Amino acid sequence: MADIIQYPLWQLPLLILMPLGCIAAMVICLRRLAHRKEIPRGEDPDWSVPSLDDDTGATLLHRWDVRAKIVTLLVYSFAVASLEHLTPSLLAVVLSLTAMAIARVSVVRVLLRLLALSGFLGMLLVVLPFTVPMHSGDTVLLFGGIQWLSFNVRGLLLAVTIAAKAVAIALLMEPLLATAPLPVTLNGLARLGLPEMVGQMVLLSYRYVHVFLHEARRMASGMRVRGFRKRTDLYTLYAVAGFLGMLFVRSFERTERVFDAMRARGYTGRFPEQGEFRLQGRDILLASAWILAGGALIAYDRIIL
Numbered sequence: 001m002a003d004i005i006q007y008p009l010w011q012l013p014l015l016i017l018m019p020l021g022c023i024a025a026m027v028i029c030l031r032r033l034a035h036r037k038e039i040p041r042g043e044d045p046d047w048s049v050p051s052l053d054d055d056t057g058a059t060l061l062h063r064w065d066v067r068a069k070i071v072t073l074l075v076y077s078f079a080v081a082s083l084e085h086l087t088p089s090l091l092a093v094v095l096s097l098t099a100m101a102i103a104r105v106s107v108v109r110v111l112l113r114l115l116a117l118s119g120f121l122g123m124l125l126v127v128l129p130f131t132v133p134m135h136s137g138d139t140v141l142l143f144g145g146i147q148w149l150s151f152n153v154r155g156l157l158l159a160v161t162i163a164a165k166a167v168a169i170a171l172l173m174e175p176l177l178a179t180a181p182l183p184v185t186l187n188g189l190a191r192l193g194l195p196e197m198v199g200q201m202v203l204l205s206y207r208y209v210h211v212f213l214h215e216a217r218r219m220a221s222g223m224r225v226r227g228f229r230k231r232t233d234l235y236t237l238y239a240v241a242g243f244l245g246m247l248f249v250r251s252f253e254r255t256e257r258v259f260d261a262m263r264a265r266g267y268t269g270r271f272p273e274q275g276e277f278r279l280q281g282r283d284i285l286l287a288s289a290w291i292l293a294g295g296a297l298i299a300y301d302r303i304i305l
Helices: 009-038 066-081 086-103 107-131 153-178 182-191 196-225 234-264 281-304
Strands: 003-007 139-143 150-152
Touching: 003 009, 009 107, 009 139, 066 153, 066 182, 066 281, 086 153, 086 281, 107 150, 107 153, 139 153, 150 153, 153 182, 182 196, 196 234
Parallel strands: 003 139
Antiparallel strands: 139 150
8 A cells, every 4th residue: 555645726736836947956056057158258269179189187097998988888878777776876976076076178068068967857857747647655745635736755856867877877978088089089990890980980970070060050140130020920930941951052152162172182991090909907997997886786776776
């Protein structure tokens, strides 16, 4: 039998909706803070030239062989995803925060990565407590005697557990991607069996998505200067369709010019390799420590709890 606790209907906003509203307000404030720090006032960074070799750190994770790093963090991420209880999931978040502190990664980029998950995780925290099936021993909050408005505490704990695991895995992506240049990471994936052409496509996409976004912003600024304003009418639809068509044409023309320039410089289907790969004892030791940490979390989750 489930433990049902009755509450008046007017207490629903006080007990449930207000905390969720506070969390939503915190997410909005963090989003504004992250974007404000990302683009300082009075500066207009050139987003068409993204950094491909941001490898200025000298921490332990920066010196870790990229192949061992990819395999280890992938195995560790699967271990975190298999956790079933909240306490080991929170410990996984602490380990990810420790890795961030060791790697000295950008807090702004980490916030932006987490904010990309905030919509899905927020929806999960709202929906799951009201929709999870009722089991024996559950604590259920019933508001105003309305059955479909029953709030299952087990559903809330399940949603928080899923959110903690998602945050722990997302936090690991920054130490993985920010502690080695992107070409070196993609080259390491190729050494692990990823087709070389896929790595080249990812590298070129990362470079030229910024170029096309820069071009789109420039064209949108030109339209605003000429008096264009978005409205719900056929003229706006016609203007947006022309904008997208022109952007596609310019992107296609730029792609052809880039490919011709690559062939003129001797491109034959392969990029020059970035850096040398040397698997050393410290790389294996660090990989073993991370995998043992993942195994310890699973043991604590399955055996102790």
